Amino acid sequence: MLRLRPLYRAVYTARRSYASTSFPPLRSLTQQDVQSLSAIVPNTPILSTLPPFSLPKDELDVYNTDWMKKYQGSSSTVIKPRSTAEVSQIVRWCWENRVGIVPQGGNTGLVGGSVPLKDELILNLSNMNSIHSFDPVSGILVADAGCVLEVLSDYLLMHGHIMPLDLGAKGSCQIGGNVSTNAGGLRLLRYGSLHGSVLGLEVVLPDGTILNQLSTVRKDNTGYDLKQLFIGAEGTLGIVTAVSILAPPAPSASNNLLLAVPDFSKVIPLFRKVREHTSEILSAFEFIDRTAYDLVCKHGQTSPIDEGETKGASCFVLVETSGGRKEHDEEKLSDLLESLLSSSDGLITTGVLAQSPAQFTSLWALREGITEAVSKEGKAYKYDISVPTVAFEDVVDETREQLRAKGLYPSGGVTKVMGYGHMGDGNLHLNVVAERYTPEITAALEPFIYEIVARYRGSISAEHGIGAHKVHALHYSKGEASRAWMKKIKVLFDERGIMNPGKVIE
Numbered sequence: 001m002l003r004l005r006p007l008y009r010a011v012y013t014a015r016r017s018y019a020s021t022s023f024p025p026l027r028s029l030t031q032q033d034v035q036s037l038s039a040i041v042p043n044t045p046i047l048s049t050l051p052p053f054s055l056p057k058d059e060l061d062v063y064n065t066d067w068m069k070k071y072q073g074s075s076s077t078v079i080k081p082r083s084t085a086e087v088s089q090i091v092r093w094c095w096e097n098r099v100g101i102v103p104q105g106g107n108t109g110l111v112g113g114s115v116p117l118k119d120e121l122i123l124n125l126s127n128m129n130s131i132h133s134f135d136p137v138s139g140i141l142v143a144d145a146g147c148v149l150e151v152l153s154d155y156l157l158m159h160g161h162i163m164p165l166d167l168g169a170k171g172s173c174q175i176g177g178n179v180s181t182n183a184g185g186l187r188l189l190r191y192g193s194l195h196g197s198v199l200g201l202e203v204v205l206p207d208g209t210i211l212n213q214l215s216t217v218r219k220d221n222t223g224y225d226l227k228q229l230f231i232g233a234e235g236t237l238g239i240v241t242a243v244s245i246l247a248p249p250a251p252s253a254s255n256n257l258l259l260a261v262p263d264f265s266k267v268i269p270l271f272r273k274v275r276e277h278t279s280e281i282l283s284a285f286e287f288i289d290r291t292a293y294d295l296v297c298k299h300g301q302t303s304p305i306d307e308g309e310t311k312g313a314s315c316f317v318l319v320e321t322s323g324g325r326k327e328h329d330e331e332k333l334s335d336l337l338e339s340l341l342s343s344s345d346g347l348i349t350t351g352v353l354a355q356s357p358a359q360f361t362s363l364w365a366l367r368e369g370i371t372e373a374v375s376k377e378g379k380a381y382k383y384d385i386s387v388p389t390v391a392f393e394d395v396v397d398e399t400r401e402q403l404r405a406k407g408l409y410p411s412g413g414v415t416k417v418m419g420y421g422h423m424g425d426g427n428l429h430l431n432v433v434a435e436r437y438t439p440e441i442t443a444a445l446e447p448f449i450y451e452i453v454a455r456y457r458g459s460i461s462a463e464h465g466i467g468a469h470k471v472h473a474l475h476y477s478k479g480e481a482s483r484a485w486m487k488k489i490k491v492l493f494d495e496r497g498i499m500n501p502g503k504v505i506e
Contacts, residue, residue, distance in 0.1 A: 023497025026100040028119050029077050033097065037079060040093055041086045045127065048077040063122050066115045067108050067169075068380070070437070071468060073116030075102070082127045084202060084210060084241040091239065092208025094121060100501045103235035105146065105177030108169040110382055111467030113234045114177065117502040125176055128241060133216075134159060140199060140216045142244045145176025161247040164191040168368045176240045182232030184463030186367075189424035190283040190322065191248055194231055200244035201227045206237075206494040214244045229489065234465050235500040237493040251283075251322035253329045256363050257337060258304055259351040260313035264289075264393035267317065270340075270347045271389070271423055274319055277336045281323035284424065286367050287392060288316045291418035292431070293366070299373035301366050304359070309350045315393075317423070318367050370420055374431050378415055381432040381441065383449050386459035392419055392428050395452055399430060399445070406444040413441055427462040450476040466504045474505065 031050045038046060049057050064073040081087045094101050100120035107114045116122060128146035136159050143152060150170040153163045167173055167185040177183075179201070182194050191197065200215030213227050230237055261267055267287060275282055288296075293316050297303045303310070310316075323329040333353055340348045354360040374380045387395055396419035403409035403417065416433035430449065434441055453460050454476045461470055461477070474483060486505050493499075 022491070023495075023501075024098065026098050026118075026120070026498065026501060029099060029121060033099065034077055037077075037090065037093060040089050041079075041081065044082065044086050044090075045080040046077065047080075050076050063104065063107070063124065064115055066110075066112050068110055068112075068382070071112035071115050071117075073102070073122075074119045075116045075122045076119055078104075078122040078124055080124045080127045084128075084204065087123065087125075087128075087204045087239055087241055088208045088210050090121075090123060091204050091206065094498055095207045095496060098496060098498065100498050101239075102500055103176075103180070103239045105174035105180075106148065106169065106172040108173045109177070109181060109467060110384065110464045111461070111469040113181065113465050113467030113500070113503050117468055120501060123239065125174065125239075125241070128176075129174075131155060132242065134161075134247075135216065136160070138216070138218070139247045139249065140218075140244060141247045142200075142214055142216065142242065143175060144242050145174060145179075145240045147175050149173050149175055149178060156247050157250060160250050162250045163187075164197040164246065164248055165194065168371055175243050175245070179231055179243055180233060180235050180240050181465040182463070184422070184425070184427060186284055186286070186422070188422065188427075188463075189285065194245075195228060197246050198227060198231055198243060199246055201230055201240055202242035203227075203230050203238040203240055206496065206499050210241075211238065214242055216244055218246065232465065234467060234504050236490060236504050237499060239499075252324050253326035254283075254320065254322045254360065255329055255333050255354060256284075256318060256320040256360055257333055257351055257353040258363050258366070259317045259319065259337075259340070259348045260305060260310050261315050261317055262312055262346060262349050263314045266347045267315065267392075267423065268390055269345070270317060273340070273347065274317075274336065277339070278319070278321050278332055281321040281329055281332065282319070282424075283322040284318065284320035284422075286318040286320075286421070287423040287428075288318065288367060288370070288420045289393070289396065289418055290314050290316075291416055292370050292373075292420045295377060295416065295418065295433075296366055296369045296373040299369070299376045301369045301373075302362070304352045304363060304366075305350060312349050316366075318363060320364075367420070370429075370431075374416075374418075374433055378433040378435055379437050381434065381437075381445055382464075383430040383432075383445075383460075384462050384464040385428050385430060385449070385453050386426050386462040387428055387453060387456045388458070389423055389426050391456055392421070392423070395419065395428060395449075396430060398452060399432065399449060402448050403432070403441075403444055406440070408441055408444055413438055425462075426458075447473065447476070453477070468503055471502065471504065471506055 125146040128144040132142040165185045203211045400417040421429040
């Protein structure tokens with residue numbers, strides 16, 4: 001159970017007990033330990049508040065604090081290896097000396113999975129950022145775990161390919177972290193999850209062993225597919241150091257349109273009609289409720305539709321298509337928009353089709369800018385959940401009414417309750433914006449939201465992972481037998497419990 005700082009400041013303290021596991025206690029790094037690590041990997045950058053480095057504590061805040069500024073560890077030392085061999089040496093030393101390790105990439109996660117809960121050693125992979133190879137025939141890319149997603153995307157685009165995932169944090173997140181959290185994002189509807197796109201991994205196991213499965217073949221039916229264990233394991237079974245991934249050909253034509261929808265009951269039939277009309281070129285169908293739309297427009301994004309035309313809309317849908325013939329795809333979307341506007345079923349009130357690359361980017365900015373808009377508006381309680389698409393509005397409404405019943409909304413601390421997300425794959429981002437983090441709001445939301453998810457037999461984490469934030473709630477999505485086997489797998493790989501302690505499972 002996480003304990004909060006006095007007065008419930010906006011940062012969770014990192015004081016989780018590991019008593020619920022059978023792992024022996026881990027020890028804190030000492031000055032002698034830092035000197036030993038420096039001797040083992042003399043060319044590896046080390047940042048430490050301990051002698052002989054003696055850096056000010058605040059210089060490590062960026063590594064100790066998560067992106068949401070909810071979790072803050074107290075690690076004294078960050079080590080930034082440049083190769084898999086160095087990672088192996090560092091991990092082996094930690095294994096032998098029972099020192100906890102937190103693997104860290106771009107630190108853009110939303111559940112506290114990439115920062116220490118205590119004073120574990122932070123192993124930051126940002127220096128491992130080389131692209132090993134790319135085969136333009138097969139479309140297979142092999143790259144270090146520390147490569148930034150946007151850098152890989154730009155590299156592939158020069159070769160006529162794209163990454164199979166796209167995230168709002170693409171300018172900071174790293175592919176190793178994406179794989180370790182099984183990140184979803186905006187292209188999952190078209191290209192599927194990383195469990196299908198990742199062909200091979202190189203992983204440093206908890207005892208320092210290098211497991212090299214950087215396969216560059218698409219078909220390999222030789223026994224257990226071990227790489228799948230590390231996709232979504234959040235660094236609790238080993239450290240992903242390199243990735244082999246299938247990069248699809250870049251579409252020669254991408255188009256999008258924004259549709260204003262009168263009420264949520266129209267969204268599901270709208271999705272069916274859009275899917276039927278666009279067929280194989282449909283690549284995204286994003287839902288944005290009215291609160292989220294108004295908020296992103298308030299904080300810098302220009303609405304592409306006149307305010308007067310959106311007055312009757314309760315939500316919005318962003319549709320993207322990706323195909324091989326520009327004129328053909330544009331004609332399909334134009335016909336779709338015309339059909340929707342002239343139809344008597346009233347699925348939309350209005351819509352706008354991008355007419356240029358700048359307008360295409362502008363429409364996507366509305367969806368991708370929501371996260372930043374929420375952070376500007378206040379303190380965010382974020383719930384990344386999977387529920388049936390027909391339940392999106394009900395989940396948001398139930399949450400809003402729960403907060404109202406507790407006297408927390410619209411006055412009392414909570415200012416906004418909103419939903420948006422990937423309609424095409426049932427992933428709802430439920431966001432609650434508050435003036436500050438308080439125990440009353442947390443108690444009103446949890447386990448209330450997790451109970452709703454369990455009622456729908458959904459998932460408490462659709463794409464962000466479990467991290468530290470949802471460890472206590474795993475039982476809402478995973479049964480007793482599943483949790484027991486997850487613990488057995490953890491112990492099998494990491495019997496000393498040094499890998500990302502306190503994350504994913506208790």
